[in-house]
Amino acid sequence: MKNEFHIIVSNLNVFYGREQALKDINVKIPDKKITAIIGPSGCGKSTLLKSFNRLIDMTEGVRVSGKILVDGENILDPKAEVTHIRKKMGLLSQNPYPLPMSIYDNVAYGPRLHGIKDKRKLDEIVEHYLKETSLWSEVKNRLRSPASKLSIGQQQRLCLARGLAVKPVIILGDEPTSALDPKSSQAIEEKFIKLKDEYTIVIVTHILRQAKRLADYVIFLYLGQLIEHGNASDIFENPKMEMTKDYIKGTIS
């Protein structure tokens, strides 16, 4: 039987230079559910998210200690293979960043990196994931045109398709709808709800209503500390901590 928790974080500390961005975080992220990381800006939400796929390594002067177990493997182990870890996780960033190539090549980029060369197989993959993100009907006649020509909302869905095409098991979203118009945001949210049957989803959001709409599980961070975590209904209706209450009421932000 599969473990109930997909990502287990224990004693995670992250420093940027002398500043400590995350303080002794211990949390378990449930499998095939949507987990929302909430909290005011600068509280370490994105840092926590970026620790999961080790993109945090790219930041200058960063020090990380503790353990993050994904499917039982400690991804912070220096011997862990980074490209393998990242392949397991699709990332959706705040602003969509399509790669400087065609729509087709954007989706095929990941699969090609991981060794798929057969043209027919790539065609299938591209079509499948563009359909999965409801982009196929909009772009099927211009697969060879530049991805940057798409609207922002379409670009974000393309980024999702691109991320899914490497067959991840986890989807990470760093405020994935904050640059989008309401309609495109809704499209992304609907996708997430559909995708959680197959994937573990972790999103960072500063929109409380979005967290309420989507999340099954909520992690509340404040100034690098984990204040409270638990099922979404408990956090939103009966928060235990004063600080969580205040944040949800809107008195601190």
Add this chain to the structure above:
Amino acid sequence: MDKRKIEENFFKTIMIASSLIILFTLIFILVSIIIRGLPAMNLEMITRTPEGGYYLGKEGGVLNAIAGSLYLGIGSTFLAIIVSLPVVLYFNVYAKKRSKLVSAVRFSLDILWGVPSIVYGAFGFIIMLFFGLKTSLLGGIVTVALMIIPIMTRAMDEVIRMIPSELLEASYALGATRFETAFKVVTRQALPGILTALLIAFGRGIGDAASVLFTTGFSDNIPHSLLQPAATLPLAIFFQLGTPYPEVQQRAYASAFILICIILVVSFVSRILTKKLSKYVVK
């Protein structure tokens, strides 16, 4: 009129005037070269090499110098890319942001950029002596490449630095290594800028006289191997202008016109290419 409006108009006039100076400089150079070179402009200039007594006003053309300059310009640009591209990719994809090596190399490049070309010529000559090489196309290509590497590298560096780190992260997040990201994403995104850098370097390389004086030498024949000396257009202009004969001096202006035409054609082609290649660039 109030003071701020006068100020506004005053500075606007200065700005437009300065911009016009640049435009008119080019037009003035072109017109004066064309007028002075016109009597010598004929097909013979670009289809024949100098015959005996050419520099006294007898028959021939500067095909030797055209060929030599093209070989030199293309060869040195190619050689320079081989060094410049890995350097900028190292700077911007591999190295840490505050790497001491990177800032030392960037600083060196800025100084090397300012080193006069005659110094490169002398330096190239010393290297050639060391390897027992005579004045030759090869010596010139290596010397000019050394001279244009700083220009090319810094020009590419400035473009690649502007690429947002999120774009690189998007590639890493899909499981790409730094190498894959550098060659599949960074070079594509920076392609128009890389092309511009090549063009600037090529223009500088093909137009320089001092660096090729001791290294490439001069010859009335089109070089058939890298080890033969070669004529170049800047030196052809210099030698022809130095004669006391008006008809040879006219040929110098015609040669200058040919050199400018080469640079214009290359700029034009690369502009069209840039437009085509920037199709996929993410803005």
